[in-house]
Amino acid sequence: MEYSELLQPLPWTPPTILCLVILALPFVSFLLMATTPNGSRKPMSWIASGMILFAACLSLYLLLSTWASPANHTRFEWFTIAGMPKVTAGILLDINTALMLVVVNVISFLVHAYSTAYMKDDEGYKKYFAFLGLFTFSMLGIIMADNLLIIFIFWELVGLSSYLLISHWYQKDSASKAAKKAFIVNRVGDAGFLIGLAILWVQFNTLDIEALKVLMQQSMLAEGQWASSLGHVLNADWLTIAGIALFLGAMGKSAQFPLQIWLPDAMEGPTPVSALIHAATMVAAGVFLMARIFVLLDIHALTFIATIGAITAFMGAVAALTQHDIKKVLAYSTISQLGYMLMGIGVGAYDAALFHLFTHAFFKACLFLAAGSVIYALHEFEHDTGLKFDAQDMRNMGGLRKKLPFTFLAYGVSSLALIGIPFFSGFLSKDALLSGAYAWADVMSGGGFSFYYLVPGLGFLTVVLTALYMFRQLLLVFFGDFRVISKHSDHSLNEVKEVPFVMKSALIILGIMSLGLVWSINPLDHSHSWFLGALKAPAILTPGFDIDWQPRLIELMFSNHIEVTLISITMIIIGALTGWYLYRPGSPYAKSYFDRKDTINKFQALSYNNWYLNEAYKLIIEKPLLWISNGLTSFEKRVIDRAIDSLAIGNVILAHLIGWIDRMVVDGFVNFSVFFAGRIGVMTKSLQGGKIQSYILIAVFGIVLMIFWIIW
Amino acid sequence: MLYNHLLSILVFLPLTAAIVIALLPASVKHISKHITLGIGCIQLILAVILYLGYNSSIAGVNTIDGFQFAVNIPWINLELSTLGKLSAHYFVGVDGLSISMVLLSIVILFIGVISSWNIQDKVKGYFSLYLILNAAIIGCFVALDFLLFYLFFEFMLLPMYFLIGLWGGPRRDYASIKFFLYTLLGSIFILIVMISLYLSVIDPTATAVEYGLADNIEQVTPEMEEKVQSLLSNNQLPTDKLVHTFNMIHMTNEGNYIPKSVMDMHAVRMILGHPARLLAFLLIFLGFAIKIPVVPLHTWLPDAHVEAPTPISVVLAGILLKVGAYGLIRTGFMIIPDGALHYSWWIGFFGVLSIIYGAMNALASRDLKRLIAYSSVSHMGFVLLGLASLTAEGVSGAVYQMVSHGFISGALFLIAGVIYDRTHNRVIENYSGLASQMPKYTIFVVIFFFASMGLPGFSGFIAEIFVLLGAFSSSSINGLVPKWMAIIATTGLILSAAYYLWAIQRMFFGKFFTKGPVKEDMLSDLKPREYIMLIPLFVFALLLGIFPDILLNLINQSVTLFVDVIGNHGFQMLEK
Amino acid sequence: MVEFIFYFFCFVAVLSALVILFSKNILYAAFSLVATFMAVAGIYVIAGAEFVAITQIMVYVGGIVVLLIFGVMLTNKISGKAMITESRNKFSGAIVMISLSALLIYAIFRINFSALQSQSIIDNHTNNPAEGFNNINHLGIGLMSDYILPFEIAAVLLLIALVGAATVAGYKERSDGH
Amino acid sequence: MAIEHYFILSAILFCIGMTVIITKKNAIVVLMGVELILNAANINFIAVSQLDNIKLGGQFFALFVIVVAAAEAAVGLAIILKIYKYFSTTNLDEINQLKG
Secondary structure, X not given: OHHHHHOOOEOOOHHHXXXXXXXHHHHHHHHHHHHOOHHHHHHHHHHHHHHHHHHHHHHHHHHHHXXXXXXXXXXXXXXXXXXXXXXXXXXXEOHHHHHHHHHHHHHHHHHHHHHHHHOOOOOOHHHHHHHXXXXXXXXHHHHHEOEHHHHHHHHHHHHHHHHHHHXXXXXXXXXXXXXXXXXXXXXXXXXXHHHHHHHHHHHHOXXXXXXXXXXXXXXXXXXXXXXXXXXXXXXXXXXXXXXXXXXXXXXXXXXXXXXXXXXXXXXXXXXXXXHHHHHHOHHHHHHHHHHHOHHHOOHHHHHHHHHHHHHHHHHHHHHHOOOOEHHHHXXXXXXXXXXXXXXXXXXXXXXXXXXXXXXXXXXHHHHHHHHHHHHHHHHHHHHHHOOOOOOOEHHHOOOOOOOOHHHHHHHHHHHHHHHOOOOEHHHHHHHHHHHHHHHHHHHHHXXXXXXHHHHHHXXXXXXXXXXXXXXXXXXXXXOOOOHHHHHOOOOOHHHOOOOOHHHHHHHHHHHHHOEHHHHEOOOOOHHHEHXXXXXXXXXXXXXXXXXXXXHHHHHHHHHHHHHHHHHHHHHHHHHHHHHHHHHOOOOHHHHHHHHOOOOXXXXXXXXXXXXXXXHHHHHHHHHHHHHHHHHHHHHHHHHHHHHHHHHHHHHHHHHHHHHHHHHHHHHHHHHHHHHHHHHHHHHHHHHOEOOHHHHHHHHHHHHHHHHHHHHO | OHHHHHHHHHHHHHHHHXXXXXXXXXXXXXXXXXXXXXXXXXXXXXXXXXXXXXXXXXXXXXXXXXXXXXXXXXXXXXXXXXXXXXXXXXXEEEOHHHHHHHHHHHHHHHHHHHHHHHOOOOHHHHHHHHHHXXXXXXXXXXXXXXXXXXXXXXXXXXXXXXXXXXXXXXXXXXXXXXXXXXXXXXXXXXXXXXXXXXXXXXXXXXXXXXXXXXXXXXXXXXXXXXXXXXXXXXXXXXXXXXXXXXXXXXXXXXXXXXXXXXXXXXXXXXXXXXXHHHHHHHHHHHHHHHHOOOOOOOOHHHHHHHHOOHHHHHHXXXXXXXXXXXXXXXXXXXXOHHHXXXXXHHHHHHHHHHHHHHHHHXXXXXXXXXXXXXXXXXXXXXXXXXXXXOOHHHHXXXXXXXXXXXXXXXXXXXXXXXXXXXXXXXXXXXXXXXXXXXXXXXXXXXXXXXXXXXXXXXHHHHHHHHHHHHHHHHHHHOOOOOHHHHHHHHHHHHHHHHHHXXXXXXXXXXXXXXXXXOOHHHOOOOOHHHXXXXXXXXXXXXXXXXXXXXXXXXXXXXXXXXXXXXXXXXXXXXXX | OHHHHHHHHHHHHHHHHHHHXXXXXXXXXXXXXXXXXXXXXXXXHXXXXXXXXXXXXXXXXXXXXXXXXXXXXXXOOOOOOOOEOOEOOHHHHHHHHHXXXXXXXXXXXHOOHHHHHHHOOOHHHHHOOOOOOOHHHHHHHHHHOOOHHHHHHHHHHHHHHHHHHHHHHHHHHHHHHO | OOHXXXXXXXXXXXXXXXXXXXXXXXXXXXXXXXXXXXXXXXXXHXXXXXXXXXXXXXXXXXXXXXXXXXXXXXHHHHHHHHHHHHHOOOEHHHXXXXXX
C-alpha cells in the first residue's frame, strides 16, 4: 500500500556513500584511540586529527558538489516490528546537512588540532581524543539521519559523549557533578522528545522525516480532531503538544529556559570541548532538529518556541553580565545566542536561524578557543612562576593584549561578531533574526499592538546586554593592568607567553570565518548573503496552517530590515558605551569590582546566580525527589516489609496457636476422654468404697432427685 | 530426530548431570564445575541449532501445529468415571515468545556457571542445585501443558531457595525464606486457576476418540474436533466421555470449554458477584506479579538479590523474573484474554507504578546491589506496561525488554559481584574515585549503566522506546492504556539516568579513597574470567541494540498473532 | 391447749432427735432417743391412738432402748472415758438431708389436705370423736378378726427374730468351743 | 390439729434419722437412726388413721411396725455384737469388707 511507497528503500548514491564515509571516519578514530596503547598516543592523535581533516575536506567537497541540487536520500530497512511498517534508517543529505557537515567537521578538526597542544600533558589524553571522535561521530549522525528515531539515537549519544567529556577530569567533584547534571537535564528534554516521537508514531506509524512530511500534509484537522490518513484520530491539541514535546528535546540540548542550567556547569570540561560541544555544535543540534522538523510544527508550537527562545536569549544575556569566570560568560552568551536561534525558528525565520547557527558556530568556537588560549597561557604562567591563582577568573587578568596580541585579535574579532558589529558575521545573521522577529510580531499582532512585540523587544534588549557583557569581558581580560602581577610585584608581565602555533592557526581560521565578508558580498545587508540565498524556509505542512503566513513574513522582513539594522546598531552603541563607562581601565566601578567578594545588589545576585534557577531546581525537584525516594524506601522498610514480616510472624503465631489448640483441644479431648473414663472409674469405685453409709447417701440422693422429678 | 528431542535434551541433560554430580565421590568433587560448564557448552551448541532450525514464519501462540520442536506424549492418564478422563501430557514446544526466552536462559545460565567458578563451599551441592535450576527454567519456558509448566515452575523454587539460603550473604536466611514464601504464595494462586481451568476444558482430539468418532488419535480430523466441540456446546456429550486436559493451547480455544463450567466463556459464572474468569485472571496476575515482581509485591526481590551469591543474582534477575512475565503472557493473557483486557488499565498502572517506584527506591539505595535490584523492578515495569497496551509495538517492546533486561541486568549483577568479590562490601559511599584505581572495571560499569538506562545502541533502548510508543498508541488503537501512563513512564527514563549517574559520580568519579571496611589494596582491576563473563553480555546488548531484527524476526509472527487473538477475541468475549 | 401440747411434743421430739444427731456421746444419744420416743408417744395420744402410744413406750423405751444400751455397753470397752462416736459424710449428708427435708415439706404443703378431709367419710368424727368410742376395743377386735393373719405372722417373726438374735450373738463362742 | 403438722414432724424426724444413719460412725447409733425413721413412719400412720376412726388401719400398721422394729432391733444388735467380736470395733468405717 501507501507505506511501501512512502518507505521504500532508496538506493545508495555517491553523495550518500560519501556521507557514510564521513560518518565512519570519526568512529574509526574513536576505535583507534580507544584500543591503541598509551605509548603511541601522540601520533595516534595526529592520525585522528588527520581523519577528521579528511572528513572535513570530504564534506566541503560534498557541499560544493551538491550545492543547489535536490536532496540526496538513501534509505534502507532497519528492522521490522510486528504488524507495523518497517522501521527504516537512512541518510538524508540536503543543503542543511551539507552545511552542518562542514561546520561540524571543520570545527571538530580545529578542536582536535588545538587540543593536541592544549591537552598535551593530560593523563587522559587518549581517552579525550577517543571521546572527541565519538562525539563527532554522534553529531554527524544527528545531521545525516533521515529518521527521527535515528536522530534520537544519536541525540542520546552526543549526550553521552558530552557527559564523558565534561567528566574528563573526573577526579574533580565539580566536573563529575556537572557531567551528571548535563546528562540528566538533557534526559528531561529527551523524555519530551520521546513523547513527541510517540505522538508522531501514533498518528503516522513511522518516524521517517520525508514520509512524515507527506503524511502530515495528508492529515486533517477538523472539529478539534486531528486525523491522520491512517485513520488514527487524536485531539487537535496533540498536534501542538507534539511540536512542543519535540522542542523539549531541543530545549534540553540547546539549553533553553528552563533547562539551561546545565550549560554553565558544563564549562568544567576542557576548554576545547566547550568550544566544540557546548558552543558550536552539540548545543546547536536543537536548532538543527527544529529546522529538520520545522514543517511539522503548528502555529502554537512555533509561538511557544519563539517565546522560549526570546526569554532564554534575555535570561542568558543577563546572567552573562556579572560572571567572573571567563568561560562562564561565554557559556551564558551561548545560551543567549541559542535563544536567538530558536526564537528565529519560532518566528518562522528559519533561514536566519540556521544562518545564525553557522556564524555563531564559528565565532563562538573562536571565542572559546581564544579563551582557552588565555587560560593556557595563564596556566603556563602559573606553572612557571609558581603563583597560585584562578586562571579562569577575569578579576585576575587584564592587560593581556600586549602579551597575547594574537589571541587578543582573534578574541576581538569574534567578540565583535558576537556583538553584531557591521562587517562581522554576527551582524548579518542577527539582523536577519531580528527583522524576522519584528516581522513576525507584526504579522501575529495583525497591525495593532500586542504582547507579540515582547519577543523582538527582548531580542533588541539582548543586543544591548550582549554588547555590554562582551565589552566588559574584553576590557577586563585584555585592557588595564595585569592584576595578578600588580598584587605580586615580583613578577613581570613578560612571563606570560603566547600560545603554540597549532593553537594560533585554529584561531586564525575561525577568526576569518567571523568576518562578514566571508558570508556576504555586502557585509551590511544580510539579504545579499550567498548563504541565505541557498537556504530557503520550506513551507509548513501542518494541517490548518495559514498558507499566507510565511510569504507575509518574508515580505515584511525585507521591508523592515533597514530600520531593524538602525535600531540594533543604536542598541549596540548604547551597550558598548555603558560597558566602556563601567569597566574602562581605571574606572571607579571596575576598581571596586576587583576588590569586592560579593555581588552588591539584588540584580547582580540574580544575574550572577543565573536567576537562581539552580536553587529553584534544588528546592522544587531535587530535594522533594530525594525526600520522596527516601520516604518510599523507608515506607517500604517500615510498612511493606514490616507488613510482610508481621504477616509471617502472625503466621508463626497462628501456627503456634494451632499447635497449642492441637495439643490442648484435639489431644486434650482424647486425653480428657481417657481421664474422664478413669475418673468415672475412680468415682464409681469410690462409691463402692465398702462404706454402707456412702451407699445410703447416694441412694438418698437418688431419692431426692426422684422426688424432685415427681413434684416438678 | 534431533529436532524432535532437542527441547527434551535441553531440559533433561542438566537434570541427569545433576544426578551424576550428586553421586560423585568426594575425592573428585572439583570436577563438578567442569561437568556443569560442559553441560552449559552443550546447551549453547543446542541453542545455536535451535536458533538455526527455528522457522520464524510460523506463529504458534494458539495453534498446536504452530509450535516447533514439539513433543506431545501422554503422561498421566486417569479414568475418573463420571468426571471423565484426566489427561496430562508431556507437551513441549517453542514459538516466538518462548524461543527467545529459552535462548536467553541458556546464555545467562552459561555465564552463571563461569561466575560460579570460585565457589569453594559445598561444591557438589551447589552445582547439582544449579543444574536442577537450569533444567527447571528451560522446562518452564518450553512446557505447553499447564501441569508440566506448573511442575517446572515450582521446581525452580526449591534450588533457588537453597542456593540463596546456603551460599548467600549475612542475612540469607531471612532473604531466602522471604523469597520462598512470596513465590509459594504466588504459586498457590496459579494452582487454583489451573485446577479450575482443568475442570472446564476438554481435549477435543482425545474426546473424539473416547466418543468413538475415531479409533485413535492419529485418525482424528479437524472436522471431528469441530463435531466434538459442537456436541459439547449443545450439552450432548456424556460427562464420562469428556477428556479433561491441561493443554494450554486447548485452553485458548473457546470451543473446548464445557458449558456451564467454572471458566466457561459463554455463560459467565459469578463468584462472590464477580465473573469467574475475571477473578481467575486476577489470581493468575497476582501469582505471576509476585515473580515479575510488581510493586507492591516486590519486596522479596531486593533482599533476595542482595543476599544471593553473584551467579544466583544473575540468574534471578536475568531469567527468573522473565519466567513471571512469560507465564503471564502464556497463561494469563492467552487463556483469559477477556480478563487481560478488562484489567489492562490496572496492569498498565502497576507497570507505571513499578517503573517510578523502583526508580525512586533505586535513587535512595545506599547499596549497589540493592540499587540494581530496584532498577530491575523499574525495568520490569516496562514489560508490564507494554503488555497492558496490547499493541504490536508494546508487546514486541515488552518481549524485547525481557530479553534485553536479561542480558543487561545479568551484567549489572556481575558488576556488583566484581566489587563484592574483592571487598565484601557494596555500600556506595564507601567508595570514591574508583575510576583511577580500576579503569577497565569503570569502563564496563559505565557501559552497562548506560545500557541499562536505555542508551541508544543497546538493547534496552529499542525495548523501552517501543514499549513507550505502544503504550502511547494504545489509547487511540484500543483504548486500553491512557496516554498519561506513557508520559509518566518516560519520567522513569529520567530517574534511571539520575540514579545511575549519581552512583557513578559517587563511586567512580572524584578523588580515590575508600571508607569503612574497604581497604584500598583490595581493589584490583578486572580479571580474565570477568572479561569472559562481561564481554559476551556486552556484545549481546550491543547486537540487539543495533540489529533488532535478530530478535524481532523470531518474535514478530507470534506477537502479531498474539495481539490479534487477544485484541479481537478478547474484546468479543469481554462483551459477553 | 391441745395445740400447745402437740407443739411441745413436736419440739421435744425434734430437739431430742437433733441431740442424737449432734451429740458425740453414744449414751446421750441413747437417752435422748428415749425422750424422742416418749414425745412421739405423746403425739400418738393427741392423735387419738392411746394404745399405740402405750405400746410405743413399752416396746421402745422398755425394750429396744434397753437393748441398745446393752449393745452400747457390750461393744465399748469402758475405761472411764466417755463413749464417743465420730461423724462422717457430714457435709454431703447435710446437703442431701436439707434438700430432702425441704423437698418433703414443700411437697406436703402442695397437698390439698382440705380436699382430702372433705372427701373423708368420717370427717365429723375427726374433730368430735363419738362419745364412748373406744380405740382399744376396736383394736382388740380388729387384731383378732381382720388382722389375725398379720398378727400371727408378726408373732412368729418376733419369735424367730429373738431366737435368731440369740443364736447369732451367742453362736461364735460355741463354734469357738468346737 | 391439722394433719400437715404430723406430716411435717414426721418428715423432720425422718430426715434427722436418715442423717444419723449416714453420718454416724458407730453402728449402734445408726441403729438408733433406723428407729427414728420407723417412728417417723409411725407418726404418719397414726396421723392418717385419724381420718379413718372406724377401721383404724393406721394404728394397726403402727403396731406391726413397732413389732417389726423390735425384731429388727434384736437382730441388729445381735449382728452388731457379732461384728464387734469379729472386728473388735463397731466403727462402720473400719468395716469395709464390701469395698470394690
